[in-house]
Amino acid sequence: MGKGEETRQTVLVKALRTASTVGLRGLTIGGLAEQTSMSKSGLFAHFKSKEQLQWALVEYASEWFVDMVLRPALREPRGEPRLRALFDRWLLWDGGSVWALPGGCVFISAAAELDDEPDGPLRDRFVRNQRDWLDTLATVFRSGMTEGHFDQGCDPAQFAYDLYGVTLAFHHANRLLRDPLAEQHARVAFERLVEVARPLSPA
Amino acid sequence: MGKGEETRQTVLVKALRTASTVGLRGLTIGGLAEQTSMSKSGLFAHFKSKEQLQWALVEYASEWFVDMVLRPALREPRGEPRLRALFDRWLLWDGGSVWALPGGCVFISAAAELDDEPDGPLRDRFVRNQRDWLDTLATVFRSGMTEGHFDQGCDPAQFAYDLYGVTLAFHHANRLLRDPLAEQHARVAFERLVEVARPLSPA
Numbered sequence: 001m002g003k004g005e006e007t008r009q010t011v012l013v014k015a016l017r018t019a020s021t022v023g024l025r026g027l028t029i030g031g032l033a034e035q036t037s038m039s040k041s042g043l044f045a046h047f048k049s050k051e052q053l054q055w056a057l058v059e060y061a062s063e064w065f066v067d068m069v070l071r072p073a074l075r076e077p078r079g080e081p082r083l084r085a086l087f088d089r090w091l092l093w094d095g096g097s098v099w100a101l102p103g104g105c106v107f108i109s110a111a112a113e114l115d116d117e118p119d120g121p122l123r124d125r126f127v128r129n130q131r132d133w134l135d136t137l138a139t140v141f142r143s144g145m146t147e148g149h150f151d152q153g154c155d156p157a158q159f160a161y162d163l164y165g166v167t168l169a170f171h172h173a174n175r176l177l178r179d180p181l182a183e184q185h186a187r188v189a190f191e192r193l194v195e196v197a198r199p200l201s202p203a
Numbered sequence: 204m205g206k207g208e209e210t211r212q213t214v215l216v217k218a219l220r221t222a223s224t225v226g227l228r229g230l231t232i233g234g235l236a237e238q239t240s241m242s243k244s245g246l247f248a249h250f251k252s253k254e255q256l257q258w259a260l261v262e263y264a265s266e267w268f269v270d271m272v273l274r275p276a277l278r279e280p281r282g283e284p285r286l287r288a289l290f291d292r293w294l295l296w297d298g299g300s301v302w303a304l305p306g307g308c309v310f311i312s313a314a315a316e317l318d319d320e321p322d323g324p325l326r327d328r329f330v331r332n333q334r335d336w337l338d339t340l341a342t343v344f345r346s347g348m349t350e351g352h353f354d355q356g357c358d359p360a361q362f363a364y365d366l367y368g369v370t371l372a373f374h375h376a377n378r379l380l381r382d383p384l385a386e387q388h389a390r391v392a393f394e395r396l397v398e399v400a401r402p403l404s405p406a
Contacts, residue, residue, distance in 0.1 A: 025229075026228075104318070108315065113315070115306070116224040126379075127380060134380075158388055158391055161388040161389075162372070165365075165369050165371055165392065168368055168372055169371055172371065176329075176333065177337075181360070185365075189364065
C-alpha cells in the first residue's frame, strides 16, 4: 500500500466512525481535518468534494461489511449454517463487538438520510449496495431450499425482507431504546423465521 | 383556537412535513421562516430555540399519530380486528395516503438522528414516545390473547418488536428502494405474525 493509499484509508476509518453516529450529512471535510490532524487542503487532495468523500465512504463501508460479515459467513456450509453465521455476524456489526462502529450500522443512518433525496449518484450507489445485500440474503436462503433445509414453497425475497426487518428493529431497540432485551428479541424473531421456513414433513 | 395557537399550528404542520424528509436536525428557524413567510423573530416568539421547536414537533407529531392511526383503530373490536386496523393505518401513515407526510414516518427519521445522541430532554422525550407506541402494540396484542384470538403462550413485547420490524422494513423498501413489492411483503409478514400467534388447536 503506497503512502497516499495509507493516508486515504486512515481518513476513511475515522470518517466511517463519525458517519455511523452523525450520518453522511454530518460529515464535513473541515471536521475530518480536525479529527485526523490533517490540513483541509490535504484532505481535498484525496477527496475532491464532500460528495466524493461520501461516495468513497459508502464504497469503503461496503468493503468492510463484506470482510467482516459476508466473507466469514460464506466459509460455512451452504444453507442454514451459512444463514446463521450471516445473522450472527450482522448482529455483531450493529452491536457491541470490537469492530462494530460507535453508532452501529452506518448503512441504517445513511438509509434514513438518503431515502427522501432525489435520484443522484450517491443515492443510486447506496440503493445498489442495499439491493445487493438483500439479493445476498435471498441467495443464501435459496441455498437452504436447495439443501432441503427450507421448504420449496418459500419466497427468498420475502425472507430477505423479513430478516432485514428483524435487524432494523434490533438497531432501534438496541441503539435508541437501549432495551436490554433487544438481542433476545432479535434472536427469537430469527428462530421463528427459520422455523416457519422448514420443509413440511411428508404427509 | 386563538390567533397565536392557530399560527403555531400552521408552523408546526409545515415543520412536520419538512422534518419528515430532512429530519429534526435539518429543521431551522430560518428555513421555516422562508416556508411560512413569517419573520424569524415572529417564529422565535413561538419557539424560543431550535431545541424547543424540535420538542414541540415531537409532541405535535405524536398527537397527529394518535389522531390518524391509534384512535380510529381503537374503535374496532378488541383483539385481532383492532390489531389489523392499527397495522393498516400504520402503513398508510408511512405510505402514500393523503395525510401521509412527504418523507414518510417522521419518527423513523428522528430515531436515526437521536439514537446516538447523549441523553437529553429531546432524546428522552422521543424515547418515551417510542416506548409508549411499543407498549400500545403489546397491549392491543394482549387484548387478542384475552379474546382468544392469540395463544396464551405468546409474548406481547416480542410481538411488538416483530411488528415494528415489519414496518421499518416497509419504510426501507418503500422509501429508499422504491420497491413495488414493499407493501405486499409487509402484508405477508403481518399475516405470518398473526398466523403463528393463533391458539394451538386443542389436542
